[in-house]
Amino acid sequence: xxxxxxxxxxxxxxxxxxxxxxxxxxxxxxxxxxxxxxxxxxxxxxxxxxxxxxxxxxxxxxxxxxxxxxxxxxxxxxxxxxxxxxxxxxxxxxxxxxxxxxxxxxxxxxxxxxxxxxxxxxxxxxxxxxxxxxxxxxxxxxxxxxxxxxxxxxxxxxxxxxxxxxxxxxxxxxxxxxxxxxxxxxxxxxxxxxxxxxxxxxxxxxxxxxxxxxxxxxxxxxxxxxxxxxxxxxxxxxxxxxxxxxxxxxxxxxxxxxx
Amino acid sequence: xxxxxxxxxxxxxxxxxxxxxxxxxxxxxxxxxxxxxxxxxxxxxxxxxxxxxxxxxxxxxxxxxxxxxxxxxxxxxxxxxxxxxxxxxxxxxxxxxxxxxxxxxxxxxxxxxxxxxxxxxxxxxxxxxxxxxxxxxxxxxxxxxxxxxxxxxxxxxxxxxxxxxxxxxxxxxxxxxxxxxxxxxxxxxxxxxxxxxxxxxxxxxxxxxxxxxxxxxxxxxxxxxxxxxxxxxxxxxxxxxxxxxxxxxxxxxxxxxxx
Numbered sequence: 001x002x003x004x005x006x007x008x009x010x011x012x013x014x015x016x017x018x019x020x021x022x023x024x025x026x027x028x029x030x031x032x033x034x035x036x037x038x039x040x041x042x043x044x045x046x047x048x049x050x051x052x053x054x055x056x057x058x059x060x061x062x063x064x065x066x067x068x069x070x071x072x073x074x075x076x077x078x079x080x081x082x083x084x085x086x087x088x089x090x091x092x093x094x095x096x097x098x099x100x101x102x103x104x105x106x107x108x109x110x111x112x113x114x115x116x117x118x119x120x121x122x123x124x125x126x127x128x129x130x131x132x133x134x135x136x137x138x139x140x141x142x143x144x145x146x147x148x149x150x151x152x153x154x155x156x157x158x159x160x161x162x163x164x165x166x167x168x169x170x171x172x173x174x175x176x177x178x179x180x181x182x183x184x185x186x187x188x189x190x191x192x193x194x195x196x197x198x199x200x201x202x203x204x205x206x207x208x209x210x211x212x213x214x215x216x217x218x219x220x221x222x223x224x225x226x227x228x229x230x231x232x233x234x235x236x237x238x239x240x241x242x243x244x245x246x247x248x249x250x251x252x253x254x255x256x257x258x259x
Numbered sequence: 260x261x262x263x264x265x266x267x268x269x270x271x272x273x274x275x276x277x278x279x280x281x282x283x284x285x286x287x288x289x290x291x292x293x294x295x296x297x298x299x300x301x302x303x304x305x306x307x308x309x310x311x312x313x314x315x316x317x318x319x320x321x322x323x324x325x326x327x328x329x330x331x332x333x334x335x336x337x338x339x340x341x342x343x344x345x346x347x348x349x350x351x352x353x354x355x356x357x358x359x360x361x362x363x364x365x366x367x368x369x370x371x372x373x374x375x376x377x378x379x380x381x382x383x384x385x386x387x388x389x390x391x392x393x394x395x396x397x398x399x400x401x402x403x404x405x406x407x408x409x410x411x412x413x414x415x416x417x418x419x420x421x422x423x424x425x426x427x428x429x430x431x432x433x434x435x436x437x438x439x440x441x442x443x444x445x446x447x448x449x450x451x452x453x454x455x456x457x458x459x460x461x462x463x464x465x466x467x468x469x470x471x472x473x474x475x476x477x478x479x480x481x482x483x484x485x486x487x488x489x490x491x492x493x494x495x496x497x498x499x500x501x502x503x504x505x506x507x508x509x510x511x512x513x514x515x516x517x518x
Contacts, residue, residue, distance in 0.1 A: 030415075037407045037408055037411060037412065037414060038407065038408060039408040062413065062415075103429075146425075147428065147429055148297065148428070149295060149297060152322070154321065154322075155296060156321070159293065159418070162418055163422070163425055166405075169406065169407070170364075170406055204505065204506065209501060209505035219498075222495070223498065226495050227489065229488070229489040230486065230488040231488060236481070236485050239485075240485075242468060243463065246466040247463065247507045248507070249466075
């Protein structure tokens with residue numbers, strides 16, 4: 001659906017919007033309306049709480065049915081992101097993670113650059129009440145923080161989508177795409193990254209590095225974040241598979257069929 | 260009732276938001292929330308259709324009661340604007356009027372300049388269905404047009420308030436540099452990095468990964484670059500030493516005396 005005349009950017013179709021476990025159909029509908037206002041149409045839902053399709057989403061979309069009709073549903077955030085290379089997570093606060101935080105406008109510029117290089121992009125939003133889990137934030141390259149009144153910064157889900165999508169729309173309208181060297185290697189997709197992470201963590205597990213078990217989640221997150229910050233290319237991910245296989249004598253499992 | 264009380268007491272507090280004949284209490288509440296998100300608190304209503312106060316406005320404000328409690332009601336737009344010098348009207352289209360049209364960001368810059376000169380400012384929004392009348396638009400200096408998908412440009416009232424108020428807030432805050440959490444641990448020194456690289460490469464050498472020898476220099480450079488892009492912390496470098504030692508069973512040689 002992305003790439004049809006529902007979008008009108010000259011520089012690419014713009015980011016997919018991924019809502020993780022949204023609670024209310026109304027918010028999905030309002031988000032769809034905000035997306036189409038900003039020329040976006042690729043909406044993906046991970047485990048919507050009220051199921052799908054949602055009549056209340058359609059009621060709130062005020063005619064943005066083209067977005068809702070094309071919604072895709074996923075079981076996991078990882079699956080929703082499988083084909084995406086450039087992911088930014090919208091979150092109000094980071095919980096004990098080292099991750100670069102940028103403004104909506106800076107994220108918009110990075111997305112436009114990435115699309116000019118043939119990459120695909122997505123914006124990740126968490127559930128209304130709790131926001132994104134650490135495990136989902138880890139799938140993103142950087143975190144977007146919308147500058148807001150520190151004394152009253154809680155933003156409705158659809159309003160967060162609107163502000164960030166509109167920053168993209170404004171930048172895309174106002175900017176010529178930057179030229180990148182033709183030889184820029186392809187960025188790794190989330191599926192490729194996660195496949196490597198799992199191979200790496202399995203080898204670490206067997207080597208005894210991920211002990212004690214109660215520390216494992218934080219250790220794994222920290223290592224994943226470290227590699228996320230490197231903006232790995234597909235070629236580098238293949239190298240890293242080789243590194244792990246060679247160092248550990250651990251045979252790489254192919255997960256390509258699962259992603 | 261308009262008069263000195265109607266002015267913001269300090270300069271630099273941002274524009275008043277004036278909603279002309281809003282139809283739904285919900286939209287007033289959502290607008291109040293968007294205002295407070297962006298640090299604005301001077302909300303004025305001209306002939307709200309459902310009367311005032313509105314329980315539905317409070318329900319939608321999600322805690323922005325400070326804005327709703329201070330709402331002032333006016334009979335006419337002219338009275339609501341009596342004390343204001345710099346007025347911009349939000350409208351999707353001009354009906355047979357010659358009026359300069361600017362973006363939210365341009366309007367934000369003019370408001371900030373005006374306030375620096377001691378002026379007061381306001382943003383004017385029309386009723387949900389019909390928008391501002393020509394007589395109201397005439398009271399404004401210029402018209403604000405939010406750039407949106409021409410194929411789907413209808414914006415909810417509170418969303419229009421949000422986008423324009425947020426453009427003001429962002430300009431007023433200035434461009435914030437990318438931030439890292441306050442608890443950011445110390446970055447690794449070059450000595451620490453090189454110590455890790457050599458440990459890593461020695462393990463790779465022994466595992467047979469760095470063959471054939473003529474390819475070794477490029478392979479090593481690529482791996483070093485990948486880790487350089489991650490801006491590793493000292494703590495992460497220690498983790499990575501542990502990873503290499505565990506995966507390879509290779510005893511880390513201390514090179515501290517050499518660095």
